[in-house]
Amino acid sequence: MLLTKLSLYSCFDPFSSTVRRNSRAHGKSEEDQFYYLSSSSISSISMILQVAQTIPSEILIEICSYLHPQDLYSLASVCKRYRSLLWSRGSTTTQQIWRTSRMRYVTNLSLAPPLGMSEQQYIWLMVLLKKCMFCDEKDRFELTMHWEFRMYCCNKCLNEKTVSRKTLLNEWNVPETLLVCFPQLQRNKNLQDLPLYLKRNVLKTLNNYNKLKASERVQWIKQQENKILKIQSENEQYNNIHDQTRYDHTERVERLLRKLHGFYDCPRRYNYTLNN
Ligand SMILES: [Zn+2]
Known part of the structure; x- marks a missing residue:
């Protein structure tokens, strides 16, 4: 719930380096987007973001190892620090976090990703993607x-x-x-x-x-x-x-x-x- 709130504004395409607006906020004016969250929500989220910035890396990695891939995806949208931890294709730590989450929560997906594909790309394509990767078709x-x-x-x-x-x-x-x-x-x-x-x-x-x-x-x-x-x-x-x-x-x-x-x-x- 918390992670979903924090990532309302943006989401990632793991096959691209760009961050794009979440479809729920997309199309709204700046003012509409500001009021998309209540003021009390915004202040509590700001506080959480401040705390999030100060968590030592070792503890953050330990926390991540217990999260479902959907939560890792949401967490990657929270701030630059989390994104660089969870979205790096070359980092062995990033790959290990996603691999642990996949093996723990998506048990059907025990086969490793193919050569050249990162863990986060693999899980996104296999599980997290809920609509056409090119348009908004959701059926x-x-x-x-x-x-x-x-x-x-x-x-x-x-x-x-x-x-x-x-x-x-x-x-x-x-x-x-x-x-x-x-x-x-x-x-x-x-x-x-x-x-x-x-x-x-x-x-x-x-x-x-x-x-x-x-x-x-x-x-x-x-x-x-x-x-x-x-x-x-x-x-x-x-x-x-x-x-x-x-x-x-x-x-x-x-x-x-x-x-x-x-x-x-x-x-x-x-x-x-x-x-x-
Ligand atoms: Zn399509």
Whole structure:
């Protein structure tokens, strides 16, 4: 409760270094935002913030080790000192705090984050994120984890940020031999659905490819293909763990039924997907 109050004004995106306004305060005038908290709340929070600044680091770290990831996230929004303690990607102390919290409170999430992803990014993506990471869509049944692209988002945003195989070949004029170099998303594995590619990944990979000498390209493509093949089974594992962590059994069944219902109910949409 206290941590929620303290973090009313700002929240973090762990994939970005920027702090953004909390959606509850967003859109209000400065005056509205000031009166968002009562004056008595503001004075007590000011006092708590003063005390918070003076807690010795060792004790603060000890306190953090008993907090749920949601509370750590809220605490990181309180002040710069807490943010630098809880939001550092390189600090072993930060990683240890989040790892301890994950193992203690999110027991389904026992698998460590993949190489290159911090503990706080991992927990945010798997558990704490309650809406589409690109827009304000909050309907859980509109949201899906696509670990292949490290995205928890709605279908609209997924479509905006991805490109089909057909478009890549016919409009972007990407050579077919290069397709093995891009991470791909197969949304409906049993429905012969064609894969989607993340535009950002494609552009970055094409940029790297174009910098190579002609003699280096065949070997480079092989290396990229091996890299993609290596993480494919890992992606499936993280997608499964996400579903088990975020949804209970009833919700998993409901999501499956909705997916099947959507498929049998909208054959035209399925045909559209196949043709694209
Ligand atoms: Zn969205």
